[in-house]
Amino acid sequence: MSSKALENFLKENLSELKSKGLYNVIDPLESPNGPVIKIEGKELINLSSNNYLGLATDERLKEAAIEAVREYGVGAGAVRTINGTLELHIKLEEKLAEFKHTEAAIAYQSGFNCNMAAISAVMDQNDAILSDELNHASIIDGCRLSKAKIIRFNHSDMDDLRTKAKEAKESGQYNKIMVITDGVFSMDGDIAKLPEIVEIAEEFDLITYVDDAHGSGVLGNGAGTVKHFGLSAKIDFQIGTLSKAIGVVGGYVAGKKDLIDWLKVRSRPFLFSTALPPGDIAATIKAIDILMNSTELQHRLWDNANYLKKGLLDLGFKVGESETPITPCMIGEEKLTQEFSRKLYEEGVYAKAIVFPTVPRGSGRVRNMPTAAHTREMLDQAISIYEKVGKEMEII
Numbered sequence: 001m002s003s004k005a006l007e008n009f010l011k012e013n014l015s016e017l018k019s020k021g022l023y024n025v026i027d028p029l030e031s032p033n034g035p036v037i038k039i040e041g042k043e044l045i046n047l048s049s050n051n052y053l054g055l056a057t058d059e060r061l062k063e064a065a066i067e068a069v070r071e072y073g074v075g076a077g078a079v080r081t082i083n084g085t086l087e088l089h090i091k092l093e094e095k096l097a098e099f100k101h102t103e104a105a106i107a108y109q110s111g112f113n114c115n116m117a118a119i120s121a122v123m124d125q126n127d128a129i130l131s132d133e134l135n136h137a138s139i140i141d142g143c144r145l146s147k148a149k150i151i152r153f154n155h156s157d158m159d160d161l162r163t164k165a166k167e168a169k170e171s172g173q174y175n176k177i178m179v180i181t182d183g184v185f186s187m188d189g190d191i192a193k194l195p196e197i198v199e200i201a202e203e204f205d206l207i208t209y210v211d212d213a214h215g216s217g218v219l220g221n222g223a224g225t226v227k228h229f230g231l232s233a234k235i236d237f238q239i240g241t242l243s244k245a246i247g248v249v250g251g252y253v254a255g256k257k258d259l260i261d262w263l264k265v266r267s268r269p270f271l272f273s274t275a276l277p278p279g280d281i282a283a284t285i286k287a288i289d290i291l292m293n294s295t296e297l298q299h300r301l302w303d304n305a306n307y308l309k310k311g312l313l314d315l316g317f318k319v320g321e322s323e324t325p326i327t328p329c330m331i332g333e334e335k336l337t338q339e340f341s342r343k344l345y346e347e348g349v350y351a352k353a354i355v356f357p358t359v360p361r362g363s364g365r366v367r368n369m370p371t372a373a374h375t376r377e378m379l380d381q382a383i384s385i386y387e388k389v390g391k392e393m394e395i396i
Contacts (some may be wrong), residue, residue: 009269021335032057035373037350044350045382047368051219052325053297055247055375059282060290063193068282076275081264084275090286092281095288096252099223100216100240101232104260107281109273111213111251115142117267118237118253119180122207123148128174130164130206132156132181132192139180139211155185158196164363165204176207176304183212183225187359187367189322191219196231201320202234209237218324222291222298245291248284250276300372301325304379308370311383316396320365328354331395337364340393347385 017023026322031038034057037046055061068088077086089107096105108114119142123129127148131139134155136153141148151168154160161179168177171253179201181192194210212224220227222245226235236259242250264270290297305325312319331337334355341353344366356363370379390396 021039021338022357027350035371035375035378037388042348044345044348045374045378047349047351047370047382047383049369049371050214050244051247051373052301052369052371053247053291054371055245055290055297057373058247058287058290059245061286063300064286065279065283068278069225070382073277074279076273077093079270080275080293081271085353086201086275086278086281088281089275090284092276092285093252095285096240099288099292100238100254101223101227102238102254103172103257105252105254106263106270107242107276108171108251108253108269109276110249111211111239111243112138112141113269113273114239114251114253115139115211116145117142117269118263119143119148119209120146121176121267122137122146122259123176126174127176127178128168130161130177130179134185134187135180135182136186136211136213137396139182140348143180156190156193158193158200161197162200162203163198165206169204177204178207178209180209181211183210183215184218184324184326186214186326186353188320188328189324189326190320191215191225191228191323194225194231194235197236198231199332201309206319207237209239210233210235211239213239213241213244213251214324214326216240217291218298218301221295242280242284242287246281246284246286246287250280250284297372301370304370304372304374304376307376308368308379308383311379312368312386313386315383315390317386317390325370327368328369329368330363330365332362334361334362334364336393337366340395341366343389343393344385347389349382349385 017336027039029037033049037044078083093105100305115138123146125147129143129148130151130153151164153164183192215225219225226232226238238254240252242248309327320328320330330339337353337355345349351366351368354367
């Protein structure tokens, strides 16, 4: 017999979410996650994927994965510290360090795991973390897990960061102080002010931590936001995911060799989770090879992103402060945002509504993610559907 308390809790809260337009329906795909997807037999132009460069369905990555599975099997068979470290893991980490211009790197099972692992392995209850108020949920959870004092600063407000860094330093209460930020903010598409952050960090001896999930493969000729600003030697932690532009799954931390050595003996997801499987590692290595040897995919991504952004702006849609391919179409009220996304779906565009708690209440948006794999014809069709739905709903 199930718990009545649990049953009541779930019924009441699920009903409330649905009534407020905050309940997210999951749509299973009947196709690969490419520029066009199929859901319930319907083909849709896909503007919701993080597959920036189209590598998730790239034939070269598929072949690399198949070959590795044939040679090594489907799983690593153990955690890294017992006997789950394959030669492929070492090759991947060496490749990641080269890619990110650091001394060393460590691979994890997901980008979320990276933030849970790395922050809590270095920071504790005697420390403080200065965290941008719009940082990703995994950063927030990693900070909480560390038990450090969390001091939020206003989004990309360098005056506020400087004031709070000075207060924290001069208080003498903390052994270490870290400043942590996304490189590219995933809901708005704006880029962190890393040069100013580094300047403040040097003034107050702050540890610098950049989560570059949406910058790697996109900025800095693919090497990310830190490389974009030429700051590879000045950032202590570079965090990245292998599931967005790289197109596979997993995450990594790149930095000094001593830092990586410490994470290998003290970060709990590395110590207590089975290692990444061989096929995924081999596909990731192939993806990084492609990125390090050509910028063709990045150029195609940016051309498509700029084209879509201009098309939406010309129609009168607001796209916020985006400086990257992430293109939010700002709607506002939650139910209206959900309805707008639903009508786009009916017309043939898959662009998910993003509402609270992912973004603040009243700032709902439909987030568009153009990729290198979209054709100009697909984007023209999407823009024309946006125009039709926008006019029908009197949003433009």
